[in-house]
Amino acid sequence: MANTVIRVEIKKHFGVISTNDLGWTKELNIVAWNGGKPKYDIREWSPDHARMSRGITFSDDEMDAVAKLYASRTKGDKE
Numbered sequence: 307m308a309n310t311v312i313r314v315e316i317k318k319h320f321g322v323i324s325t326n327d328l329g330w331t332k333e334l335n336i337v338a339w340n341g342g343k344p345k346y347d348i349r350e351w352s353p354d355h356a357r358m359s360r361g362i363t364f365s366d367d368e369m370d371a372v373a374k375l376y377a378s379r380t381k382g383d384k385e
Contacts, residue, residue, distance in 0.1 A: 314358070317344045329353040337363070 318336040325331050330350045337347040346369040349361020364372060 313340050314338070316355075323348070326350070330359070339363075 315338045316335045317338055320334040320336075323332040323334060330352055332348065332350045335347050336344045338344040346364040346366075347361055350359040352358070
């Protein structure tokens with residue numbers, strides 16, 4: 307199997323969600339994959355951003371839905 311080169315460009319870094327014991331950071335960013343339309347992206351990155359884990363991407367509409375779902379939770383639902 308040939309190696310596939312994936313181009314990734316972080317367009318905007320919102321911040322670090324958490325850091326693991328190896329220094330990898332789970333981050334919220336806007337990322338363009340292979341020159342495509344930038345999307346919201348949550349995944350872990352190595353300290354030098356040379357490697358990444360699998361993650362999840364959201365379109366603008368999907369991120370709006372996630373934000374609304376999060377905002378609608380009640381204080382008793384923080385499990």
